[in-house]
Amino acid sequence: MEYASFLRQHIEQIVTLSDDEFELVLSYFKPKEVAKKEYLIKAGQKVTSEFLVIEGLLKTFLFDEKGKEHIIQFAMENWWISDYPAYAQQNSGEMCVQALENCIVLELSLKDKIQLCETLPKMYRFYGQKSFGGYVSLQKRVLSMMKNSSKEKYELLLNQYPQLFQRASKTMIAHYLGVSRETLSRLHKRYFLYLE
Amino acid sequence: MEYASFLRQHIEQIVTLSDDEFELVLSYFKPKEVAKKEYLIKAGQKVTSEFLVIEGLLKTFLFDEKGKEHIIQFAMENWWISDYPAYAQQNSGEMCVQALENCIVLELSLKDKIQLCETLPKMYRFYGQKSFGGYVSLQKRVLSMMKNSSKEKYELLLNQYPQLFQRASKTMIAHYLGVSRETLSRLHKRYFLYLE
Numbered sequence: 063m064e065y066a067s068f069l070r071q072h073i074e075q076i077v078t079l080s081d082d083e084f085e086l087v088l089s090y091f092k093p094k095e096v097a098k099k100e101y102l103i104k105a106g107q108k109v110t111s112e113f114l115v116i117e118g119l120l121k122t123f124l125f126d127e128k129g130k131e132h133i134i135q136f137a138m139e140n141w142w143i144s145d146y147p148a149y150a151q152q153n154s155g156e157m158c159v160q161a162l163e164n165c166i167v168l169e170l171s172l173k174d175k176i177q178l179c180e181t182l183p184k185m186y187r188f189y190g191q192k193s194f195g196g197y198v199s200l201q202k203r204v205l206s207m208m209k210n211s212s213k214e215k216y217e218l219l220l221n222q223y224p225q226l227f228q229r230a231s232k233t234m235i236a237h238y239l240g241v242s243r244e245t246l247s248r249l250h251k252r253y254f255l256y257l258e
Numbered sequence: 259m260e261y262a263s264f265l266r267q268h269i270e271q272i273v274t275l276s277d278d279e280f281e282l283v284l285s286y287f288k289p290k291e292v293a294k295k296e297y298l299i300k301a302g303q304k305v306t307s308e309f310l311v312i313e314g315l316l317k318t319f320l321f322d323e324k325g326k327e328h329i330i331q332f333a334m335e336n337w338w339i340s341d342y343p344a345y346a347q348q349n350s351g352e353m354c355v356q357a358l359e360n361c362i363v364l365e366l367s368l369k370d371k372i373q374l375c376e377t378l379p380k381m382y383r384f385y386g387q388k389s390f391g392g393y394v395s396l397q398k399r400v401l402s403m404m405k406n407s408s409k410e411k412y413e414l415l416l417n418q419y420p421q422l423f424q425r426a427s428k429t430m431i432a433h434y435l436g437v438s439r440e441t442l443s444r445l446h447k448r449y450f451l452y453l454e
Contacts, residue, residue: 124405132404134397147401150394183379190386197389198346200396201330205343207403208328208436209320240404 065093065116069168072114072140076188083182090178091168096120096161102143103159109148111171115141118165119229122146123237124157133238136226142192143167162230212241216249227254261289261312265364268310268336272384279378286374287364292316292357298339299355305344307367311337314361315425318342319433320353329434332422338388339363358426408437412445423450 069091070084079087096102096118103109105124113120115137122135122145134157137143148155152172170178179185206215216239220227227235236246265287266280275283292298292314299305301320309316311333318331318339330353333339344351348368366374375381402411412435416423423431432442 124401126405130405132401134401134404146394146397150390179383183382186379186382186386187375190382190389193386193389193393194346196393197396198342200393200400201342203400204396204403205320205328205330207400208330209322209326 065166065168068116069114073188076191077184079184083184086182087178087185090174091170094167094169096165096167098161098164101158101160102167103145103148103155103157105156105158106154108152108154109145110152110173111169112142112144112146112149112175113137113159113167113169115139115143116166116168118161118163118167119226120159120161120165120167121230121234121238122157122159131237132240133234136223136230136234136238138225138229162234207240212239212245213249215239215241216246216253220253261362261364264312265310269381269384272387273380275380279380282378283374283381286370287366290363290365292361292363294357294360297354297356298363299341299344299351299353301352301354302350304348304350305341306348306369307365308338308340308342308345308371309333309355309363309365311335311339312362312364314357314359314363315422316355316357316361316363317426317430317434318353318355327433328436329430332419332426332430332434334421334425358430403436408435408441409445411435411437412442412449416449 066088069088070079073079073087091114093116094113102113102120117139119136119138120143121133122143123131123133125131135143143159145155145157145159148157149172175189179189206218210218219235219239232246232250233243236243239246262284265284266275269275269283287310290309298309298316313335315332315334316339317329318341319327319329321327331339339355341351341353341355344353345368371385375385402414406414415431415435428442428446429439432439435442
Protein backbone atom coordinates (compact mmCIF):
# COMPACT_ATOMS: atom_id res chain seq x y z
CA MET A 63 0.00 0.00 0.00
CA GLU A 64 1.33 3.39 -1.03
CA TYR A 65 0.36 5.23 2.13
CA ALA A 66 2.18 2.70 4.32
CA SER A 67 5.61 3.54 2.93
CA PHE A 68 4.72 7.24 3.08
CA LEU A 69 3.86 6.94 6.77
CA ARG A 70 7.01 4.98 7.52
CA GLN A 71 9.21 7.59 5.84
CA HIS A 72 7.35 10.34 7.66
CA ILE A 73 7.94 8.79 11.09
CA GLU A 74 11.49 7.65 10.36
CA GLN A 75 12.53 11.25 9.79
CA ILE A 76 12.54 11.30 13.59
CA VAL A 77 12.59 7.74 15.01
CA THR A 78 13.72 4.46 13.45
CA LEU A 79 11.23 1.58 13.52
CA SER A 80 11.67 -2.16 13.09
CA ASP A 81 9.27 -3.87 10.66
CA ASP A 82 7.23 -5.21 13.59
CA GLU A 83 7.10 -1.82 15.24
CA PHE A 84 5.98 -0.23 12.01
CA GLU A 85 3.21 -2.82 11.55
CA LEU A 86 1.96 -1.88 14.99
CA VAL A 87 2.09 1.86 14.22
CA LEU A 88 0.31 1.35 10.89
CA SER A 89 -2.53 -0.59 12.53
CA TYR A 90 -3.58 2.57 14.40
CA PHE A 91 -4.01 4.75 11.32
CA LYS A 92 -7.15 4.81 9.18
CA PRO A 93 -6.78 5.90 5.53
CA LYS A 94 -9.47 8.21 4.24
CA GLU A 95 -10.22 9.80 0.88
CA VAL A 96 -11.60 13.31 0.93
CA ALA A 97 -12.89 14.87 -2.27
CA LYS A 98 -12.13 18.50 -3.11
CA LYS A 99 -14.46 20.83 -1.16
CA GLU A 100 -15.51 18.04 1.22
CA TYR A 101 -15.28 18.68 4.99
CA LEU A 102 -13.15 16.53 7.26
CA ILE A 103 -14.32 18.45 10.35
CA LYS A 104 -17.31 20.76 10.64
CA ALA A 105 -17.71 23.50 13.26
CA GLY A 106 -19.79 22.29 16.21
CA GLN A 107 -18.85 18.65 15.66
CA LYS A 108 -16.83 16.80 18.34
CA VAL A 109 -13.15 16.60 17.32
CA THR A 110 -11.40 13.40 18.39
CA SER A 111 -8.81 12.91 15.61
CA GLU A 112 -5.96 14.55 13.76
CA PHE A 113 -4.99 13.77 10.17
CA LEU A 114 -1.67 13.26 8.38
CA VAL A 115 -1.84 14.41 4.75
CA ILE A 116 -0.58 11.78 2.29
CA GLU A 117 -1.78 13.63 -0.79
CA GLY A 118 -3.58 16.92 -1.35
CA LEU A 119 -4.14 20.26 0.35
CA LEU A 120 -6.53 21.22 3.16
CA LYS A 121 -7.30 24.26 5.30
CA THR A 122 -8.53 24.85 8.87
CA PHE A 123 -10.66 27.99 8.99
CA LEU A 124 -13.61 29.79 10.51
CA PHE A 125 -15.92 32.63 9.65
CA ASP A 126 -16.15 35.48 12.18
CA GLU A 127 -19.42 37.27 13.08
CA LYS A 128 -18.99 39.58 10.11
CA GLY A 129 -18.77 36.59 7.76
CA LYS A 130 -15.06 37.09 7.16
CA GLU A 131 -12.98 33.93 6.67
CA HIS A 132 -9.79 33.40 8.72
CA ILE A 133 -7.47 30.52 7.78
CA ILE A 134 -5.51 29.32 10.77
CA GLN A 135 -3.71 26.49 8.99
CA PHE A 136 -2.99 24.94 5.61
CA ALA A 137 -1.73 21.37 5.32
CA MET A 138 -0.17 19.55 2.41
CA GLU A 139 1.84 16.32 2.09
CA ASN A 140 3.62 15.39 5.37
CA TRP A 141 1.69 17.92 7.49
CA TRP A 142 -0.81 17.20 10.24
CA ILE A 143 -4.14 18.97 10.45
CA SER A 144 -7.12 19.21 12.79
CA ASP A 145 -9.03 21.79 14.80
CA TYR A 146 -6.32 21.55 17.45
CA PRO A 147 -7.91 23.60 20.24
CA ALA A 148 -11.00 21.35 19.98
CA TYR A 149 -8.95 18.17 19.56
CA ALA A 150 -6.90 18.99 22.69
CA GLN A 151 -10.17 19.18 24.65
CA GLN A 152 -11.81 16.28 22.74
CA ASN A 153 -14.71 18.63 22.38
CA SER A 154 -16.63 20.43 19.66
CA GLY A 155 -14.86 23.41 18.11
CA GLU A 156 -15.54 26.54 16.11
CA MET A 157 -13.36 25.68 13.11
CA CYS A 158 -13.79 23.58 9.96
CA VAL A 159 -11.25 21.47 8.08
CA GLN A 160 -11.94 21.34 4.35
CA ALA A 161 -10.16 19.72 1.39
CA LEU A 162 -8.95 22.16 -1.28
CA GLU A 163 -7.89 19.31 -3.58
CA ASN A 164 -8.80 15.62 -3.73
CA CYS A 165 -6.95 14.29 -0.69
CA ILE A 166 -5.77 11.11 0.96
CA VAL A 167 -5.24 11.44 4.70
CA LEU A 168 -4.45 9.09 7.57
CA GLU A 169 -6.67 9.52 10.60
CA LEU A 170 -5.43 8.96 14.16
CA SER A 171 -7.64 9.53 17.18
CA LEU A 172 -6.16 10.98 20.38
CA LYS A 173 -7.26 7.82 22.20
CA ASP A 174 -5.33 5.64 19.73
CA LYS A 175 -2.35 7.99 19.80
CA ILE A 176 -2.08 7.65 23.58
CA GLN A 177 -2.43 3.86 23.36
CA LEU A 178 0.20 3.70 20.60
CA CYS A 179 2.64 5.78 22.65
CA GLU A 180 2.04 3.68 25.76
CA THR A 181 2.72 0.51 23.72
CA LEU A 182 5.67 1.96 21.80
CA PRO A 183 7.20 4.74 23.96
CA LYS A 184 9.57 5.92 21.24
CA MET A 185 6.49 7.43 19.59
CA TYR A 186 6.43 9.97 22.45
CA ARG A 187 9.70 11.22 21.03
CA PHE A 188 8.19 11.47 17.56
CA TYR A 189 5.16 13.45 18.76
CA GLY A 190 7.27 15.57 21.10
CA GLN A 191 9.52 16.66 18.27
CA LYS A 192 6.58 17.31 15.94
CA SER A 193 4.80 19.40 18.58
CA PHE A 194 7.93 21.35 19.42
CA GLY A 195 8.52 22.08 15.72
CA GLY A 196 4.92 23.26 15.44
CA TYR A 197 5.32 25.46 18.52
CA VAL A 198 8.41 27.16 17.12
CA SER A 199 6.73 27.73 13.73
CA LEU A 200 3.75 29.34 15.43
CA GLN A 201 6.00 31.62 17.50
CA LYS A 202 7.55 32.78 14.23
CA ARG A 203 4.09 33.32 12.77
CA VAL A 204 2.93 35.37 15.79
CA LEU A 205 6.10 37.45 15.53
CA SER A 206 5.53 38.00 11.82
CA MET A 207 1.88 38.96 12.44
CA MET A 208 3.02 41.49 15.05
CA LYS A 209 5.90 43.22 13.35
CA ASN A 210 5.88 42.55 9.60
CA SER A 211 4.32 44.61 6.82
CA SER A 212 1.96 42.86 4.39
CA LYS A 213 4.83 42.69 1.91
CA GLU A 214 7.15 41.05 4.44
CA LYS A 215 4.48 38.54 5.49
CA TYR A 216 3.88 37.66 1.85
CA GLU A 217 7.59 37.21 1.13
CA LEU A 218 8.11 35.07 4.22
CA LEU A 219 5.31 32.70 3.22
CA LEU A 220 6.49 32.63 -0.39
CA ASN A 221 10.02 31.71 0.68
CA GLN A 222 8.86 29.06 3.14
CA TYR A 223 6.15 27.41 1.06
CA PRO A 224 6.46 28.36 -2.64
CA GLN A 225 4.24 25.33 -3.52
CA LEU A 226 1.34 26.86 -1.64
CA PHE A 227 1.24 29.75 -4.11
CA GLN A 228 0.70 27.31 -6.96
CA ARG A 229 -2.01 25.35 -5.16
CA ALA A 230 -4.07 27.76 -3.02
CA SER A 231 -6.08 30.67 -4.43
CA LYS A 232 -5.03 34.26 -3.86
CA THR A 233 -8.12 34.79 -1.73
CA MET A 234 -7.10 31.95 0.57
CA ILE A 235 -3.55 33.20 0.93
CA ALA A 236 -4.99 36.61 1.83
CA HIS A 237 -7.23 34.97 4.46
CA TYR A 238 -4.21 33.15 5.90
CA LEU A 239 -1.96 36.22 6.01
CA GLY A 240 -4.71 38.49 7.30
CA VAL A 241 -4.26 41.00 4.47
CA SER A 242 -6.91 42.32 2.10
CA ARG A 243 -7.53 40.64 -1.27
CA GLU A 244 -6.46 43.92 -2.96
CA THR A 245 -3.12 44.06 -1.13
CA LEU A 246 -2.53 40.40 -1.94
CA SER A 247 -3.21 40.97 -5.65
CA ARG A 248 -0.84 43.90 -5.71
CA LEU A 249 1.94 41.83 -4.10
CA HIS A 250 1.14 38.84 -6.27
CA LYS A 251 1.50 40.89 -9.45
CA ARG A 252 4.89 42.08 -8.34
CA TYR A 253 6.19 38.53 -7.95
CA PHE A 254 4.26 36.53 -10.52
CA LEU A 255 3.78 38.99 -13.39
CA TYR A 256 6.18 37.16 -15.66
CA LEU A 257 5.04 33.70 -14.68
CA GLU A 258 1.39 33.86 -15.54
CA MET B 259 16.12 23.22 48.50
CA GLU B 260 12.93 25.03 47.63
CA TYR B 261 13.30 24.86 43.86
CA ALA B 262 13.75 21.09 43.94
CA SER B 263 10.26 20.42 45.26
CA PHE B 264 8.89 23.04 42.86
CA LEU B 265 10.50 21.24 39.91
CA ARG B 266 9.26 17.85 41.09
CA GLN B 267 5.69 19.10 41.38
CA HIS B 268 5.98 20.73 37.98
CA ILE B 269 7.10 17.53 36.25
CA GLU B 270 4.76 15.26 38.21
CA GLN B 271 1.76 17.11 36.81
CA ILE B 272 2.51 14.96 33.76
CA VAL B 273 4.78 12.02 34.69
CA THR B 274 5.43 10.33 38.05
CA LEU B 275 9.05 10.00 39.13
CA SER B 276 10.73 7.78 41.71
CA ASP B 277 13.13 9.53 44.12
CA ASP B 278 16.13 8.25 42.15
CA GLU B 279 14.64 9.37 38.87
CA PHE B 280 13.98 12.79 40.29
CA GLU B 281 17.55 13.10 41.59
CA LEU B 282 18.72 12.39 38.04
CA VAL B 283 16.34 14.98 36.56
CA LEU B 284 17.36 17.58 39.12
CA SER B 285 21.06 17.11 38.36
CA TYR B 286 20.50 18.50 34.84
CA PHE B 287 18.96 21.82 35.96
CA LYS B 288 20.99 24.87 36.98
CA PRO B 289 19.31 27.37 39.34
CA LYS B 290 19.89 31.02 38.49
CA GLU B 291 18.87 34.30 40.11
CA VAL B 292 17.99 37.12 37.77
CA ALA B 293 17.48 40.61 39.17
CA LYS B 294 14.64 42.83 37.91
CA LYS B 295 15.57 44.42 34.54
CA GLU B 296 18.48 41.99 34.03
CA TYR B 297 18.72 40.08 30.73
CA LEU B 298 18.70 36.30 30.59
CA ILE B 299 19.18 36.33 26.80
CA LYS B 300 20.32 39.22 24.62
CA ALA B 301 19.61 39.57 20.90
CA GLY B 302 22.56 38.36 18.82
CA GLN B 303 23.76 35.98 21.54
CA LYS B 304 23.75 32.20 20.88
CA VAL B 305 20.72 30.58 22.56
CA THR B 306 21.37 27.08 23.90
CA SER B 307 19.01 26.91 26.91
CA GLU B 308 15.44 27.31 28.01
CA PHE B 309 14.36 28.36 31.50
CA LEU B 310 11.64 27.19 33.90
CA VAL B 311 10.37 30.04 36.08
CA ILE B 312 10.36 29.18 39.80
CA GLU B 313 9.61 32.71 40.95
CA GLY B 314 9.07 35.99 39.14
CA LEU B 315 7.97 37.32 35.76
CA LEU B 316 9.91 37.64 32.50
CA LYS B 317 9.24 38.67 28.90
CA THR B 318 10.62 37.66 25.48
CA PHE B 319 10.56 40.66 23.15
CA LEU B 320 12.20 42.53 20.32
CA PHE B 321 12.25 46.04 18.90
CA ASP B 322 11.33 46.41 15.22
CA GLU B 323 13.08 48.80 12.82
CA LYS B 324 10.82 51.63 13.94
CA GLY B 325 11.87 51.06 17.56
CA LYS B 326 8.50 49.60 18.52
CA GLU B 327 8.54 46.82 21.13
CA HIS B 328 6.73 43.52 20.45
CA ILE B 329 6.33 41.04 23.32
CA ILE B 330 6.06 37.49 22.03
CA GLN B 331 5.86 35.82 25.42
CA PHE B 332 5.49 36.43 29.14
CA ALA B 333 6.45 33.77 31.66
CA MET B 334 5.64 33.47 35.33
CA GLU B 335 5.81 30.59 37.84
CA ASN B 336 5.60 27.16 36.13
CA TRP B 337 6.13 28.54 32.61
CA TRP B 338 9.10 27.96 30.34
CA ILE B 339 10.79 30.80 28.49
CA SER B 340 13.51 31.29 25.88
CA ASP B 341 13.97 32.75 22.41
CA TYR B 342 12.49 29.55 21.00
CA PRO B 343 13.17 30.07 17.28
CA ALA B 344 16.86 30.66 18.14
CA TYR B 345 16.95 27.83 20.72
CA ALA B 346 15.50 25.37 18.19
CA GLN B 347 18.40 26.20 15.84
CA GLN B 348 20.95 26.52 18.70
CA ASN B 349 21.84 29.78 17.06
CA SER B 350 21.80 33.50 17.79
CA GLY B 351 18.39 35.14 17.67
CA GLU B 352 16.74 38.51 17.33
CA MET B 353 14.86 38.47 20.65
CA CYS B 354 15.75 39.28 24.27
CA VAL B 355 14.54 37.65 27.49
CA GLN B 356 14.41 40.12 30.39
CA ALA B 357 13.29 39.83 34.02
CA LEU B 358 10.40 42.12 34.99
CA GLU B 359 10.69 41.15 38.66
CA ASN B 360 13.48 39.57 40.72
CA CYS B 361 13.38 35.99 39.45
CA ILE B 362 14.59 32.49 40.20
CA VAL B 363 14.75 30.25 37.13
CA LEU B 364 16.07 26.77 36.37
CA GLU B 365 18.21 26.56 33.25
CA LEU B 366 18.27 23.49 31.01
CA SER B 367 20.35 23.35 27.81
CA LEU B 368 19.00 21.52 24.76
CA LYS B 369 22.05 19.25 24.89
CA ASP B 370 21.23 18.28 28.48
CA LYS B 371 17.54 17.93 27.69
CA ILE B 372 18.30 15.41 24.94
CA GLN B 373 20.67 13.50 27.21
CA LEU B 374 18.12 13.49 30.04
CA CYS B 375 15.40 12.15 27.72
CA GLU B 376 17.71 9.47 26.33
CA THR B 377 18.56 8.38 29.89
CA LEU B 378 14.98 8.65 31.19
CA PRO B 379 12.63 8.21 28.20
CA LYS B 380 9.50 9.11 30.18
CA MET B 381 10.77 12.69 29.99
CA TYR B 382 9.97 12.58 26.25
CA ARG B 383 6.35 12.29 27.33
CA PHE B 384 6.70 15.28 29.63
CA TYR B 385 8.24 17.47 26.93
CA GLY B 386 5.84 16.21 24.28
CA GLN B 387 2.83 17.17 26.37
CA LYS B 388 4.33 20.57 27.26
CA SER B 389 5.10 21.33 23.60
CA PHE B 390 1.66 20.21 22.46
CA GLY B 391 0.03 22.41 25.10
CA GLY B 392 2.16 25.32 23.92
CA TYR B 393 1.23 24.64 20.29
CA VAL B 394 -2.49 24.68 21.06
CA SER B 395 -2.16 27.92 23.10
CA LEU B 396 -0.36 29.59 20.21
CA GLN B 397 -3.04 28.48 17.72
CA LYS B 398 -5.60 30.15 19.98
CA ARG B 399 -3.46 33.28 20.13
CA VAL B 400 -3.08 33.41 16.32
CA LEU B 401 -6.84 32.99 15.98
CA SER B 402 -7.46 35.76 18.49
CA MET B 403 -4.97 38.05 16.70
CA MET B 404 -6.78 37.38 13.41
CA LYS B 405 -10.40 37.74 14.38
CA ASN B 406 -10.78 39.52 17.73
CA SER B 407 -11.26 43.20 18.42
CA SER B 408 -8.89 44.91 20.86
CA LYS B 409 -11.59 44.61 23.51
CA GLU B 410 -11.99 40.86 22.93
CA LYS B 411 -8.21 40.30 22.98
CA TYR B 412 -7.99 42.21 26.25
CA GLU B 413 -10.83 40.25 27.85
CA LEU B 414 -9.40 36.91 26.73
CA LEU B 415 -6.02 37.67 28.30
CA LEU B 416 -7.65 39.03 31.45
CA ASN B 417 -9.73 35.86 31.85
CA GLN B 418 -6.80 33.55 31.16
CA TYR B 419 -4.13 35.32 33.20
CA PRO B 420 -5.67 37.80 35.65
CA GLN B 421 -2.38 37.78 37.63
CA LEU B 422 -0.54 39.26 34.68
CA PHE B 423 -2.62 42.43 34.96
CA GLN B 424 -1.39 42.93 38.52
CA ARG B 425 2.25 42.28 37.67
CA ALA B 426 2.97 43.66 34.17
CA SER B 427 2.64 47.33 33.22
CA LYS B 428 -0.13 48.53 30.91
CA THR B 429 2.47 49.38 28.27
CA MET B 430 3.75 45.82 28.30
CA ILE B 431 0.28 44.33 28.02
CA ALA B 432 -0.32 46.64 25.06
CA HIS B 433 2.92 45.43 23.44
CA TYR B 434 1.85 41.82 23.96
CA LEU B 435 -1.65 42.28 22.58
CA GLY B 436 -0.50 44.46 19.69
CA VAL B 437 -2.88 47.30 20.59
CA SER B 438 -2.00 50.95 21.18
CA ARG B 439 -1.26 52.23 24.69
CA GLU B 440 -4.30 54.52 24.38
CA THR B 441 -6.67 51.66 23.53
CA LEU B 442 -5.22 49.64 26.39
CA SER B 443 -5.76 52.49 28.88
CA ARG B 444 -9.34 52.90 27.72
CA LEU B 445 -10.03 49.18 28.20
CA HIS B 446 -8.16 49.11 31.48
CA LYS B 447 -10.26 51.96 32.89
CA ARG B 448 -13.41 50.07 32.00
CA TYR B 449 -12.35 47.00 33.99
CA PHE B 450 -10.21 48.39 36.80
CA LEU B 451 -11.83 51.76 37.56
CA TYR B 452 -13.21 50.59 40.89
CA LEU B 453 -10.15 48.62 41.88
CA GLU B 454 -7.49 51.31 41.75
